[in-house]
Amino acid sequence: MDEFDTYKPIYLQLADRIKLLIVSQELKAGEKLPSIRDMAIFYNVNPNTIQRTYSELEREDILVTKRGQGTFVTEQKEQLADLRGILKEEQILMFVQEMKEMGYNPDEIILGLQHYLKKGRGYE
Amino acid sequence: MDEFDTYKPIYLQLADRIKLLIVSQELKAGEKLPSIRDMAIFYNVNPNTIQRTYSELEREDILVTKRGQGTFVTEQKEQLADLRGILKEEQILMFVQEMKEMGYNPDEIILGLQHYLKKGRGYE
Amino acid sequence: MDEFDTYKPIYLQLADRIKLLIVSQELKAGEKLPSIRDMAIFYNVNPNTIQRTYSELEREDILVTKRGQGTFVTEQKEQLADLRGILKEEQILMFVQEMKEMGYNPDEIILGLQHYLKKGRGYE
Amino acid sequence: MDEFDTYKPIYLQLADRIKLLIVSQELKAGEKLPSIRDMAIFYNVNPNTIQRTYSELEREDILVTKRGQGTFVTEQKEQLADLRGILKEEQILMFVQEMKEMGYNPDEIILGLQHYLKKGRGYE
DNA sequence: GTGGTCTAGACCACA
DNA sequence: GTGGTCTAGACCACG
Numbered sequence: 044m045d046e047f048d049t050y051k052p053i054y055l056q057l058a059d060r061i062k063l064l065i066v067s068q069e070l071k072a073g074e075k076l077p078s079i080r081d082m083a084i085f086y087n088v089n090p091n092t093i094q095r096t097y098s099e100l101e102r103e104d105i106l107v108t109k110r111g112q113g114t115f116v117t118e119q120k121e122q123l124a125d126l127r128g129i130l131k132e133e134q135i136l137m138f139v140q141e142m143k144e145m146g147y148n149p150d151e152i153i154l155g156l157q158h159y160l161k162k163g164r165g166y167e
Numbered sequence: 168m169d170e171f172d173t174y175k176p177i178y179l180q181l182a183d184r185i186k187l188l189i190v191s192q193e194l195k196a197g198e199k200l201p202s203i204r205d206m207a208i209f210y211n212v213n214p215n216t217i218q219r220t221y222s223e224l225e226r227e228d229i230l231v232t233k234r235g236q237g238t239f240v241t242e243q244k245e246q247l248a249d250l251r252g253i254l255k256e257e258q259i260l261m262f263v264q265e266m267k268e269m270g271y272n273p274d275e276i277i278l279g280l281q282h283y284l285k286k287g288r289g290y291e
Numbered sequence: 292m293d294e295f296d297t298y299k300p301i302y303l304q305l306a307d308r309i310k311l312l313i314v315s316q317e318l319k320a321g322e323k324l325p326s327i328r329d330m331a332i333f334y335n336v337n338p339n340t341i342q343r344t345y346s347e348l349e350r351e352d353i354l355v356t357k358r359g360q361g362t363f364v365t366e367q368k369e370q371l372a373d374l375r376g377i378l379k380e381e382q383i384l385m386f387v388q389e390m391k392e393m394g395y396n397p398d399e400i401i402l403g404l405q406h407y408l409k410k411g412r413g414y415e
Numbered sequence: 416m417d418e419f420d421t422y423k424p425i426y427l428q429l430a431d432r433i434k435l436l437i438v439s440q441e442l443k444a445g446e447k448l449p450s451i452r453d454m455a456i457f458y459n460v461n462p463n464t465i466q467r468t469y470s471e472l473e474r475e476d477i478l479v480t481k482r483g484q485g486t487f488v489t490e491q492k493e494q495l496a497d498l499r500g501i502l503k504e505e506q507i508l509m510f511v512q513e514m515k516e517m518g519y520n521p522d523e524i525i526l527g528l529q530h531y532l533k534k535g536r537g538y539e
Numbered sequence: 540g541t542g543g544t545c546t547a548g549a550c551c552a553c554a
Numbered sequence: 555g556t557g558g559t560c561t562a563g564a565c566c567a568c569g
Contacts, residue, residue, distance in 0.1 A: 052545090089545060089547070108558095110301070110558095112554065113556060134269075144187060147255065152284070153281060156276070173482075177482070301553080382517075386507075397532040424558080451543095461560060462542095463559095469542085480541090484542090486542075
């Protein structure tokens, strides 16, 4: 693992990846995450960067840390249940806003999207 | 003019606005843009920021600078004709990619979007 | 036993509990405490943590360790007699100091506290 | 400036000080704070530590940062108006909780506090 | 000049 | 072993 975009801080990109792992059930409620140091080695990144990622996710009530034991996915399943929905809402919100700024109206947006998806692109 | 979002550099937000002016034909091919200085005053922004905006748009072949005369919208109409379409494609591409990563399939994406737009949010 | 706050080290929370047991006479002067091992099992905690708790209370002359025999509440009753009063004084001192730094005067402090306690919060 | 307690991270102690400056009106709404580097020199601390302080306060909507311009006290006066009250509530909450754990009832708490304040201690 | 991010490496408290 | 904090120093984007 070595590749990150430049448009967004690494620690937030990692946070996004972890959110996706949780949403896709590859990380389940209560499960332990790799230690900061292991994570840092795996992603070839400084431990402080992982630390920031974990802190951010803890601030969002997605992870919890237990002193001296490690970092875990929260056990509060409502938090996680919402996560998928929240991420989706955020994406849609951003998308609609940009399209709106470009002067597209709702019907045009949906049509454009349908046209795109029907071509099968993006879902090979 | 004084309000900018914080999530995106001001110079790019200004670039977006200029693109929109072009797409909506308020700025036509070959037309002269205000000087950096005037722009800076109008948007209440540092001239360096406008400078960056113009550079960015030049890099995208949307503007051209003629030394001693000012900055103009390109005369190469093909560049402009496609602009709206290109911007739209980019947005859709990014959106679909993100949704796909979160495990949504095409139908779910369209449904989610319709649900969102029907509620009227984002288009008050 | 499994629940601890996260804002304060577990070993100090345990020390507080033991102090309370002494103040409330559930542990009397000279009485023997459970072994570190038993305590650790009872509280479902690492033995090192109990070790620290006992050390801390020894440092405060509340417990004494007799080699080979175990850990006991001190027999010096003056130490214990004052305990409740000392703890209270410490709390009040800290509280008043913080409120003072925030610019509250004595009357405001008492009023604020009364207002809070009358609402019944904190004493459900 | 060189002295910090050890019981609490420096960056949070600095955050507390800044909150007090705001509550006591020594820092007013919209006012610019010293740059991270200047602050770091003044408190004889690493710039990263100040950075954390500012980030934390921004997360609490007390400070805002303007790209390339600096860090400012928020102009949203409601946020600041609440601040004094919030800090007070927090202090009272902590205090009452500790006293409660020690077995004091509301009347005893108020009496103890009054006794303490009447002696004039803490308000020389 | 401003804040934001990142690395390298250290030390500490906690379990 | 774990996470949390801090320093030192670097580079970058932004205005």
